[in-house]
Amino acid sequence: MSEPLAVHAVDLTKTYGPLTAVDSITVQVAQGEVYGVLGPNGAGKTTFLRMLFGLVRPDSGTLEVFGRSWQRDGVGVLDGVAGFIESPKFYPGLTGRRNLQLLAGLDGAGTDRIDEVLDIVDLADRHGDKVGGYSFGMRQRLGVAASLLRDPRLLVLDEPANGLDPAGIRDMRALVKRLADSGLTVLLSSHDMGEVEQICDDVTIMRTGSVVYHGPIAALREQAPAQAHRITTTDNAAAELLARAQGLEVARVEDALAVRGSQERIDALVAALVGAGIALRGLSLDEAPLEALFFMLTESAPPTPIRELDTPATSGAHQ
Numbered sequence: 248m249s250e251p252l253a254v255h256a257v258d259l260t261k262t263y264g265p266l267t268a269v270d271s272i273t274v275q276v277a278q279g280e281v282y283g284v285l286g287p288n289g290a291g292k293t294t295f296l297r298m299l300f301g302l303v304r305p306d307s308g309t310l311e312v313f314g315r316s317w318q319r320d321g322v323g324v325l326d327g328v329a330g331f332i333e334s335p336k337f338y339p340g341l342t343g344r345r346n347l348q349l350l351a352g353l354d355g356a357g358t359d360r361i362d363e364v365l366d367i368v369d370l371a372d373r374h375g376d377k378v379g380g381y382s383f384g385m386r387q388r389l390g391v392a393a394s395l396l397r398d399p400r401l402l403v404l405d406e407p408a409n410g411l412d413p414a415g416i417r418d419m420r421a422l423v424k425r426l427a428d429s430g431l432t433v434l435l436s437s438h439d440m441g442e443v444e445q446i447c448d449d450v451t452i453m454r455t456g457s458v459v460y461h462g463p464i465a466a467l468r469e470q471a472p473a474q475a476h477r478i479t480t481t482d483n484a485a486a487e488l489l490a491r492a493q494g495l496e497v498a499r500v501e502d503a504l505a506v507r508g509s510q511e512r513i514d515a516l517v518a519a520l521v522g523a524g525i526a527l528r529g530l531s532l533d534e535a536p537l538e539a540l541f542f543m544l545t546e547s548a549p550p551t552p553i554r555e556l557d558t559p560a561t562s563g564a565h566q
């Protein structure tokens with residue numbers, strides 16, 4: 248018999264009065280992978296994770312964790328599962344180590360792994376400091392350490408990088424990668440496509456309770472549009488020239504023009520602009536392709552097409 252999925256939700260639904268927070272979603276997380284549940288605020292990510300932890304009861308659908316379900320196995324469904332929803336809470340007046348000792352006692356997990364988990368989350372040299380003096384990132388990592396005390400097979404993290412500074416995000420990302428490399432299955436929620444792209448194998452993208460994509464990040468990448476560039480110029484002739492350029496999608500974004508197309512087309516465009524005597528004030532990379540696709544999937548308002556612009560032609564620039 249093949250090994251059960253780490254998480255297998257089928258047609259899972261949760262409503263709050265008239266609001267359907269999670270709308271018949273199906274999620275399959277294989278053992279050993281890093282899986283992302285991605286979506287903007289209010290998409291239903293946390294509600295899904297709450298159902299997994301048994302904090303919220305689904306209205307319908309099934310949810311199995313390593314082949315066990317809440318209906319059949321009760322709290323046994325959480326054997327080998329650890330993690331936290333939103334931010335982990337600690338006693339600020341106690342040291343990191345003391346907090347872990349207390350949590351291990353409550354959980355019946357034993358204290359013999361405390362040094363090991365402190366080391367894994369890079370807090371070995373700060374274990375004797377009070378948690379009140381920890382940075383937000385250190386508290387998040389202490390939360391992961393507390394979860395690891397249970398020696399889980401599945402680690403569930405709700406927006407682990409939320410609120411972290413760039414260094415904290417880098418450290419959290421590295422930690423998740425290290426844990427994944429050790430064979431742990433990681434299920435995390437996020438609203439950041441860039442984060443998910445870097446650490447997850449597969450993703451479910453949610454929008455207002457529903458799944459709008461699920462599958463490998465690699466397959467998503469293939470569907471992503473070409474890289475966009477942002478061109479800033481005060482010369483209205485640029486917009487005119489761009490509107491006529493072949494093989495490029497152009498849209499007005501704030502005070503610049505967003506141009507999407509292959510690298511060769513972008514190179515040819517820049518050469519044409521310069522050749523036409525149009526001054527470029529800026530040429531920069533715009534949102535990454537996967538990020539653009541994420542916004543397309545989770546937002547309805549498309550960017551304004553350039554054809555809708557009222558751009559007077561004031562230069563004789565031609566391609």
Ligand SMILES: Nc1ncnc2c1ncn2[C@@H]1O[C@H](COP(=O)(O)OP(=O)(O)OP(=O)(O)O)[C@@H](O)[C@H]1O
Pocket residue numbers: 263266267268286287288289290291292293294295438
């Ligand atoms: N206990 C509750 N009572 C009523 N509505 C709720 C409750 N919990 C969540 N919701 C609503 O369900 C929807 C999904 O919320 P959820 O917190 O799952 O989204 P999310 O994707 O995790 O968003 P965020 O990133 O903002 O946490 C939202 O519209 C939210 O207001």
